[in-house]
Amino acid sequence: MDLEDAMENWSSVKKFTDEEVEREKLEKIFELTTKAPTAFNLQPYRFIVLDSEEAMEKATSSVIPVNGWIRYADKIVVLVGDEEIDVNADQVLEHKLEEGRIDEEKAENLRKMYFDYKNRDSEFMTGWLTRNTVIPATFFMLACKTHGIGSCPVRGFDQDKLSEKLDLKETERPILIFPIGYPKEEDRNWRRPGGEIFEIR
Ligand SMILES: Cc1cc2nc3c(=O)[nH]c(=O)nc-3n(C[C@H](O)[C@H](O)[C@H](O)COP(=O)(O)O)c2cc1C
Secondary structure, three states, X not given: XXXXXXXXXXXXXXXXXXXXXXXHHHHHHHHHHOOOOOHHHOOOEEEEEEOOHHHHHHHHOOEOHHHHHHHHOOEEEEEEEXXXXXXXXHHHHHHHHHOOOOOHHHHHHHHHHHHHXXXXXXXXXXXXXXXXXXXXHHHHHHHHHHOOOEXXXXXXXXXXXHXXXXXXXXXXXXXXXXXXXXXXXXXXXXXXXXXXXXXXX
16 A cells, blocks of 8 residues: 555554464565654654564553553554654764764764753653654554555553663653554545645745
8 A cells, every 4th residue: 555545544443353463564664664764863753563462462451441452463563752852963973973973072063962952851852752752653554554554543551660660761651542454444534624634824
């Protein structure tokens, strides 16, 4: 399915067949997901794929009761954002240096600037993490859809409980979870017409 069809036919999937999502397909989906933009290209996120029954239980026991259906997914993918927003700064800067796009002095200034962002207040950090994970989340869901895999973004879970169960770093926060699998049933929901969501000034 191409991207336009995937967007046109989007629906969150909450009912799945028994078919397993193949490892190669998952690898392709995550390869596409890495193409998502993030601020300064810092990519302060990662995905954890819960595949075994034991691993999935960590998510199913952390959701609010209405989300109990997630246990029937083939896998549960957890998107984690890192408050240590410069966690990948060395790699990002190394690439820029190698490509000759910056020199050492500029790299040092950038490193300091990234570091300073970490000392802002928690409201700023929440905004930063949200912005820098929802775009990768969208790339992920659309990559799934174009490869025939259904998903649904789920936020109804206890963040602290899930962090503990997944043994996340102190600076990491689970942002969204995505039950995934081959779709069994899909309900298409109403959307506002395109003309209603923008104005030209
Ligand atoms: C940020 C966010 C959080 C969501 N959380 C949940 C959730 O906790 N449980 C759930 O069943 N669906 C959840 N959804 C899915 C929405 O209910 C669904 O996308 C919406 O009803 C539109 O339906 P559609 O995606 O099938 O078009 C969430 C969606 C978003 C974007």
